[in-house]
Amino acid sequence: MIETKAVSKSYGRHRAVDELTFRVRAGQVCALLGPNGAGKTSTMRMLVGLTTPDTGTVRIAQSPVALGAEVLRRVGVVIDGPAFVPHLSGATNLRLLWSATGSAWPPPALDDALELAGLGPMLDRKVKAYSMGMKQRLILAAAVMRRPDVLILDEPANGLDPAEVRALRRHLAARAADGATVLVSSHQLAEVQQLASHLVVMNHGRLVTSGRLDDLLGAHESLEDAYLAMTGGTDDAAV
Ligand SMILES: Nc1ncnc2c1ncn2[C@@H]1O[C@H](COP(=O)(O)OP(=O)(O)OP(=O)(O)O)[C@@H](O)[C@H]1O
Numbered sequence: 727m728i729e730t731k732a733v734s735k736s737y738g739r740h741r742a743v744d745e746l747t748f749r750v751r752a753g754q755v756c757a758l759l760g761p762n763g764a765g766k767t768s769t770m771r772m773l774v775g776l777t778t779p780d781t782g783t784v785r786i787a788q789s790p791v792a793l794g795a796e797v798l799r800r801v802g803v804v805i806d807g808p809a810f811v812p813h814l815s816g817a818t819n820l821r822l823l824w825s826a827t828g829s830a831w832p833p834p835a836l837d838d839a840l841e842l843a844g845l846g847p848m849l850d851r852k853v854k855a856y857s858m859g860m861k862q863r864l865i866l867a868a869a870v871m872r873r874p875d876v877l878i879l880d881e882p883a884n885g886l887d888p889a890e891v892r893a894l895r896r897h898l899a900a901r902a903a904d905g906a907t908v909l910v911s912s913h914q915l916a917e918v919q920q921l922a923s924h925l926v927v928m929n930h931g932r933l934v935t936s937g938r939l940d941d942l943l944g945a946h947e948s949l950e951d952a953y954l955a956m957t958g959g960t961d962d963a964a965v
Pocket residue numbers: 737740741742760761762763764765766767768769
């Protein structure tokens with residue numbers, strides 16, 4: 727389970743996250759939605775210990791989160807993506823990242839991760855030869871190869887082609903069905919509508935609403951309609 731309680735974070739005088747409280751339970755795929763600058767990435771960075779909240783608490787599986795916390799070994803993260811070494815192959819980069827865990831190669835879910843990435847022979851090519859989508863596939867492989875039971879993914883479908891978006895959706899649905907807790911930020915609302923069981927919607931750092939996707943859709947035909955109604959119809963947080 728992922729849990730924030732009254733979490734706030736300011737950068738200078740700007741309050742990026744403001745008294746945010748929400749929960750994602752095991753078995754849920756929860757989409758974190760909000761306009762540009764709403765505070766989604768800031769929230770996710772606090773969830774994985776990359777940023778310390780000014781006030782409030784962040785817990786994963788009941789354990790407080792801080793950089794290096796034991797509980798983070800159970801978490802697969804996509805935020806900004808790991809810094810790959812460009813002149814090494816994708817496969818060698820995965821080995822390097824895994825070596826930082828101190829565990830023996832191979833990681834427990836390497837086969838699943840490579841299947842999800844679908845890089846085939848490109849895995850043995852240098853990362854500097856990768857397209858943006860290929861790098862994103864490698865980022866996903868790195869996040870899931872440890873078979874995490876919590877996944878925190880900031881815009882994981884960025885740059886992916888439709889086949890890979892579908893593969894990612896199926897992967898996340900299967901992991902949630904196995905009891906994983908999944909939190910995904912995205913602006914691709916048609917995709918979110920197919921992917922998510924639950925939503926957390928923020929704007930100006932604050933919680934707008936949270937709950938089951940079906941309940942929040944209400945009478946709206948699409949998540950896009952529901953979302954624009956919830957957030958005031960304009961993506962105005964950044965202006
Ligand atoms: N390191 C930082 N220093 C100063 N301001 C920051 C920093 N990180 C984020 N902010 C500000 O905090 C606010 C929230 O940013 P954040 O990246 O969390 O939004 P977001 O919802 O992820 O946006 P997007 O959808 O554009 O990715 C923005 O106003 C942003 O400019």
